[in-house]
Amino acid sequence: MAGARSDSKLKKSEVVAGRIRDYIVNHELKPGDRLPTEGEFAKRFGVSRVAVREATTALGFLGILDAAPRRGLTVGRVSMKKLSRYLGFHFAVGNYPAEELIATRIVVETGGLAHVVERMACDPSIYQQLDAINSELRKARELNEWIKMDIRFHCSLVAASGLRGLAALNDLVQVFFRRFREDFPKALWKSGVESHQQIIDALRRGDCAKATELLTEHIGSHRARVGKPAEVESDFAE
Amino acid sequence: MAGARSDSKLKKSEVVAGRIRDYIVNHELKPGDRLPTEGEFAKRFGVSRVAVREATTALGFLGILDAAPRRGLTVGRVSMKKLSRYLGFHFAVGNYPAEELIATRIVVETGGLAHVVERMACDPSIYQQLDAINSELRKARELNEWIKMDIRFHCSLVAASGLRGLAALNDLVQVFFRRFREDFPKALWKSGVESHQQIIDALRRGDCAKATELLTEHIGSHRARVGKPAEVESDFAE
DNA sequence: AAATGGTAATTGTATTATAATTTGGTCCTG
DNA sequence: CAGGACCAAATTATAATACAATTACCATTT
Structure with a gap:
């Protein structure tokens, strides 16, 4: 109404x-x-x-x-950055349930891995880039900095698939997900960085299945914390 | 610049x-x-x-x-429908390459299938709903009608995963993909409907792997037609 | 010919006025 | 006293206008 x-x-x-x-x-x-x-x-x-x-x-x-x-x-050109500035926060308001957001992240991020493996085989610089970002992440000392680098890692991971459309969607998802990072305890930072390392190492080996398993576990680890209910309409369906 | x-x-x-x-x-x-x-x-x-x-x-x-x-x-509530009214056409202007868009569709749509199988096992009405939409699609006689129902089928398929965030992303992807449907030859309508049927039947059997394979093939069949180049920035990744 | 400065075109911002719409209350009536 | 109809006020919707800020383009000068 x-x-x-x-x-x-x-x-x-x-x-x-x-x-x-x-x-x-x-x-x-x-x-x-x-x-x-x-x-x-x-x-x-x-x-x-x-x-x-x-x-x-x-x-x-x-x-x-x-x-x-x-x-x-x-x-002009559509810029996800521009859009997410106004839409990202709104998903924090509109409250998708945590479980659904986590599952969505898993779908989008793991979905790109096969393409990453493929491209990494031809272009070693992709590994190096991800590795460099993870090194930066390891050096983070403050929450905002950590959040920024963690998001960058995950976005770069998807971008490494070469699927720019998927990367754009992932940008959005990451913004919506931000609220779950806001209270990420410092004690878990280290294990997070190690997860990242294991994932990109598996990718370099060409072991897509292992990387998928690790990434699924990594993202799923957020389930430990919180989960508000919500009501969000879907459109076309039904 | x-x-x-x-x-x-x-x-x-x-x-x-x-x-x-x-x-x-x-x-x-x-x-x-x-x-x-x-x-x-x-x-x-x-x-x-x-x-x-x-x-x-x-x-x-x-x-x-x-x-x-x-x-x-x-x-207010974020409405993908509202957004797509203005963004959809722009992606037709901004031009993601066809190959990337197809790959992205495959990731998003197949990514939801595991969840669909899970939910379908508990709730038979999900199958009935998809089946009903596909029946409507079979009766389509005009391109616009066919496009509308085909989009609805695929959106409902993803929505059936219960992941509303993923469904929202998929809504966007479908809109961006619309231009590839505009010149979809009528000769292929029938085989498309049958693909749909095989997919949802596989899902009902709980055969997620088969459904994934069929859906990947189904979406990939668009590769036969066209593929313009393009330049689109991705944001966070750099 | 190149650099520099001015000019005009176009968007950016503010002010004001009026119309349309809807909520909420009030008054009248049964 | 209850209920409905009507009226008024608040708020957005739209319009007209004026001026400031910016910058692309051109002319002028060195």
């Missing part, structure tokens, strides 16, 4: 945003291409510049377009 | 959006909770109401909050 309006009656700025979207699609514009100015759109759509402005601002948030004085509007 | 501004100099509306986000986090607000009015925020942040309005509009696009006259601002 809450979002009933979203279909029955679109706000004007949403309509305008849709028309700008259509403009991009119909003209087959690619990132970097220029769009008409805000005033131009306002005149063309017969609305005030404020309405256009709200639409362009919102689309700017999504990374769909960029706006700069004198340059005007240009088609 | 394009998005350099995004870190060096945030627009005021982005700053305001960030502060509203922080407000929600700091007050531990949950979906449905009320926020101060736009005027209130404007006074509190020392900016004009237009700046607040741009922020709230953008956050409204993302589903992070709802705004209604007299009711004011309330914390």
Whole structure:
């Protein structure tokens, strides 16, 4: 009942945003291409510049377009970083249950391992990079630093699969997961780093099954702590 | 070089959006909770109401909050459907390579299968639901209808894992994948439906390995068609 | 020809006004 | 006294306008 309006009656700025979207699609514009100015759109759509402005601002948030004085509007690039800045926290609010989030992490991260093994066989620098990050992690002395490096390790692990789409999804998952790292006890840091080491060593050996087992265990170790309930809708399904 | 501004100099509306986000986090607000009015925020942040309005509009696009006259601002629910309206088309513009998108789909969809088998054993209605959707798909006579039902089948398949986070990610992937369905030849519809049937039958038998193999093959069959190159950044990994 | 500075175009921000909508209360009626 | 209808106030929705800030482009000068 809450979002009933979203279909029955679109706000004007949403309509305008849709028309700008259509403009991009119909003209087959690619990132970097220029769009008409805000005033131009306002005149063309017969609305005030404020309405256009709200639409362009919102689309700017999504990374769909960029706006700069004198340059005007240009088609942008979707940036997961930009998105996660606003969406990541919301999953902390919307509360997916811990168990589901952990299981999702396992799926996404282990899903990339086979590709990692494949690429690592051709390119030894991949191992070195992961190893270097883990060394940094070992040197962490403060929680925020540790969190940052731990996230970087896991993101790099998935990125090493070469599947940028999967890496993008993983970026999101990691952000949603952040709250579980906030109270990660220092006593467990060391064993975490060792887990990482074992995982990348298994990958270098080409032992994908072992790496999968270790990573599943590693992520699953978070189950020890917490798990709030929640209610989150899924969309298309049903 | 394009998005350099995004870190060096945030627009005021982005700053305001960030502060509203922080407000929600700091007050531990949950979906449905009320926020101060736009005027209130404007006074509190020392900016004009237009700046607040741009922020709230953008956050409204993302589903992070709802705004209604007299009711004011309330914390919203993230809706993948809402997001995909604006992001889906952009991935068609931003162009992930087909191969990567296919591989990502395989990871996400097959990753949920083990959970599906588990839940299906306890709840036969899950099979019935998937079977019903596939029957609908079999009756499709028009491309748009077919696309819609095919997406619904695959989304329901992942949703059947019970992992709502994974289902949300999958919703996104399906939207990004849409462009590959646009020119799906009618001649292949029938074999697609049969693949679906074999998959859910394998799941009902508890044969997860077979289902995984079939689904991998099913999704991979898209490889026959196309594959544009692209350049898309990944974020955290570097 | 290159560098430098100015100018104009375009977005960024603020102010104000008015319309539309919805909640909540109040008043009237049975 | 209860219930419904209506009215009013609060709040968002939209618009019009003005000015500041920024920067791409051009002209001018050295």
